[in-house]
Amino acid sequence: MPSQEQLKKYADVLLRVGLNIQSGQPLVINAPIETAPFVRILTERAYVAGASRVSIHWHDALTERVQLQMESEENLQHVPRWFIARADEVMEENSASLHIAADNPDVFKDVPPQRLSLRQRAIGEKLRHINQKFMEDEITWLVASMPTADWAKKMYSELPTDEAIEKLWDTIFTVMRMNAEDPILAWQTHLNGLKQRAAFLNEKHFAKLHYTAPGTDLWITLPETHRWQAADSVNAQGTTFTANLPTEEVYTLPYKYGVEGTVVSTMPLSHNGVIIENIQLRFEGGRIVEYHASRGEETLKEIIELDDGSHYLGEVALVPISSPIYQLQQLFYNTLFDENASCHLAIGKAYPTCLTNGKGKSEQELIDMGVNDSLNHVDFMIGSDQLNIDGVTQDNQIVPLFQNGEWVI
């Protein structure tokens, strides 16, 4: 276990580099109950950083599993009014919102995927307006993590629980640059590097990307007003923040109807406790017209068939194999880490902030601009040391961007 001093430093990285919390701003922390020891430190450090109020919205996936297994289908779809009112109130108060993603990745593996989808769709529909606001960066938000016992055991099953937790702390601290002399400075330097990549790509203003790798031959058209982003989110008050820590990606959105060809995943996708391996997708006019997986295909089906938008892509992200997470060659079973291991795509909803003119548009306006909408947003990894990506400029020049999985710009 990290010392109290190290945990305070970690909390400070999340609060200052991630949320960039402002004096007098309320903070809401969504956390699994097992993370309470760190949440108490986070709470204290948030007040030190100037937060006015800190509220914790606890959840326990093991109790939720009982509910998912035993409630009627009708009750599974019941979303209390107060739950929506709470999310609305967080928005209204311009709270910073910190989500700790640390649940046991296997916790729902015995729940029938249809029952999970039923519940997630019901919540997703009731919170659609809230999720939209998150994706438009109306308020400051951050997804971060810390070890929990079952998750650590999942990653390091050969170790006793205590040692597995210890090892996961070490791993997270490594990828979170906590071993640097000054972790906050190390993050600022790293984020500046990502922003420079994004600036280069924005300057080039590519029309298309072309991905090639074994099994992959994919063309992605980018919208006319697309914008590459990297750790430079700005909320409605103009405060900059970093929405994921760690982050290694430069990302934008595809033109919804402009994806053609085939792509295969290179790393397993852990979704609701199910591992999906060797995903193969074929696209026509942006739509997934064929899909297979060598493992977990039923769950892949649940993802793709959730709604119409889950047949289209919502994100294109570039991550080199020099990413410290890729270098570990370790599946985290946690999207926050896994998506930062390698180049990835997301099935489902696109971030309107990836358009220069995307913020504040109505749902219909976004659809008309080719911005995909869905209750899902599921990242899957396609990067490897065999991946090449070319950019195609507006005047049909080819600019190599990635060779053998690494930036060449």
Next chain:
Amino acid sequence: MPSQEQLKKYADVLLRVGLNIQSGQPLVINAPIETAPFVRILTERAYVAGASRVSIHWHDALTERVQLQMESEENLQHVPRWFIARADEVMEENSASLHIAADNPDVFKDVPPQRLSLRQRAIGEKLRHINQKFMEDEITWLVASMPTADWAKKMYSELPTDEAIEKLWDTIFTVMRMNAEDPILAWQTHLNGLKQRAAFLNEKHFAKLHYTAPGTDLWITLPETHRWQAADSVNAQGTTFTANLPTEEVYTLPYKYGVEGTVVSTMPLSHNGVIIENIQLRFEGGRIVEYHASRGEETLKEIIELDDGSHYLGEVALVPISSPIYQLQQLFYNTLFDENASCHLAIGKAYPTCLTNGKGKSEQELIDMGVNDSLNHVDFMIGSDQLNIDGVTQDNQIVPLFQNGEWVI
């Protein structure tokens, strides 16, 4: 630790004897996060017993302590709208409500009592209409308990934590009659005994009670329409339930302005982490006109000076020294157990259900009937093997009720 089977039985006692949960009824559990392993079992058993939905409202006193220590006084008094909306929704749906009282009794001992009062008063005022409904038994509710580590260590400081928890489970299972062949039957038998005492007292319809013990000489006038109650609560739908488990008491309310004389406490009162010992109160016309404590007097002052109603009594409860909790001669630092050790009184709000015509009355009507109102309801113990209580009938006959701490009827 009890086995899974024993925990299921314990859950069933709470759900069936306590809440008498009905088929299709929602259940809300308010629980400290440390109690999660038992809450998961409770959740499962609630579905088995017919609950439609089970929602858990978690809290963590250690995070709340950070808030209490670090928030501005203004923010301490902020109560989110969703928090009230949630309570309203629970009422509207006729949910059963289970509160697990298991927090470390010392958790707030370093928080200035004024700051605690500030927060509790703010919440109490916003939830006044909800608390009123609880006290009128509009919905089914239950306070029950289970061990948590810090509480167990507080009670058995000489033991290592694991053994202290084990011993507290043993103790709770003893007083919860879980070692009986059939705990549900044992509870039904015990509750019937309490109800017979209540029926006797209701038949006598005493005008006054007279308490005598070393330091105590107290006269309590009972309202004309008072009703003695014992484990026979009835909610707005007509479903019977038992609001506290364990329960050993027969109780009613005093006439607000009809308490005269002096009383001393016989067991320590644990309140917000502070131990208050040797409370001495003097009453005139129902009002506390003088108070002392040999320890914790500042906290006693916070209790009595909270509002006007906290200068008056709201409950009169009779518990014999044969109570299994009294027999343990062990302070639990937890009102649920401590109040069931001995005869007690409560400073503050009275239960309108203790009047035959009390339900559904407005606040003003209740005040006019001499029913005390306050944001507080704090029980303190006055029973011992030296306590005698006489009932005085409407025609001034003296009927001995307690001699040397034991029922004589």
